Amino acid sequence: MKLIHLTDLHLVPPGAMLFGFDPAERLRKTIERINRDHADAELCVVTGDLTDEGDFASYEVLHDVLRDLRVPTRLLLGNHDSRESFVRAFPDEARDSDGFVQSVHESSAGRLIFLDTLVEGFGHGSLSDGRLEWLLARLAETPDVPAYLFAHHPLQPIGLPHFEPWSTENWRPIMQAIVGAGNVRHVFHGHVHVDVGGTWSGIPFSASRGVAHQIIPHFTRRDADFVEDAPAFDIALIDVDGVLVHRFEVCDRHVVEVSAEGPVPEGMQ
Ligand SMILES: [Fe+2]
Incomplete structure (x- = not known):
């Protein structure tokens, strides 16, 4: 399965700017690139903000811009979002019985589980108020099916002091429960605006750097430098053997030579 991971769009109302740039324009360029190169993806997941x-x-701007995307899309919420405004703009987006924007998609590679970590008015994330129980129930329903989690906030540490106050509260017992479920194969998240991936107690994770502004990683400082690099998105190739994550930047590249190799072998396309 080919899956697109977008995150942190940070859209603003028509005519407004963010840090001097237009985040909608960055999203439009990203969608153009996806339509050109990756329209065969099964799903595009946007992990909040x-x-x-x-x-x-x-949200109306988002509605408008997404109309051009040729890949089915699933939208998650981040700490910069409002659940009420989102639901008003996207009333058909799936929610759980408590009203959280949480849902499941049965994909060709297994069960995709979308989490709502938003705590209205705060920067940190949470799976309180039944959200963790909902997740564990979804994992337990199909214990033999590989599961892939999507959330805005990281569910594990990322090693950057700036984000320590803004991560998911009680992340350690949450991750221990996820490890205990035994069928989670990868966690995709946003929020951090940096390139980071790794494993926590054997659970692989990847953060996409984001479509809007990005952050220079500092390992010893609590402040953060925001930068305007190229919009970035990830392509995940998922099958029974594993998960591969490729990062793409939406910019013009200087091709220095075209290698004339043969066609891609069967099974590698
Ligand atoms: Fe963000």
Whole structure:
């Protein structure tokens, strides 16, 4: 299965700018690139911070821009979002019985589980108020089926002091429960605006760097430098053997030579 992971769009109302740039324009360019090179993907998952301030006008911008994307899309919420405004703008987006924007997609590679870690008005994430129980129930329903989790906030540490106050509260027991479930094969998240991936107690994870602004990683400082690099998105290739994550930057590259090799062998396409 080919899956697209987008995150941190930070859209603003029409005519407004963010740090001097137009986040909608960055999303449009990203969608153009996806339509050109990856329209065969099964799903595009956007892991939150869809907007910068959670206002309805920004969700309308998202509605408008996503109309061009040729891949089915699933939207998650981040700490910059508003659940109420989102639901008003996207009433058909799946939610759980408590109203959290959590859902399941049975994909060709296994069960994709979308989490809602938003705590309205705060920067950190949470799976309180039944959300963790909902997740564990979904994992237990199909114990022999590989599961892939998607969340805005990281569920594990990423080694950057800046994000320690802004991670998921009680992450350690959450991760221990996820490890205990035995069928989670990868966690995809956003929020951190840096390139990071690894494993925590054997559970692999990857953060996409984001479509809007990005952050220079500092391992000893609590402040953060925001930068305007090229919009980035990830392509995950998922099958019974594993998960491969490729990162793409939406910019013009300087091709120095075209290698004339043969066609891609059967099974590698
Ligand atoms: Fe963000």
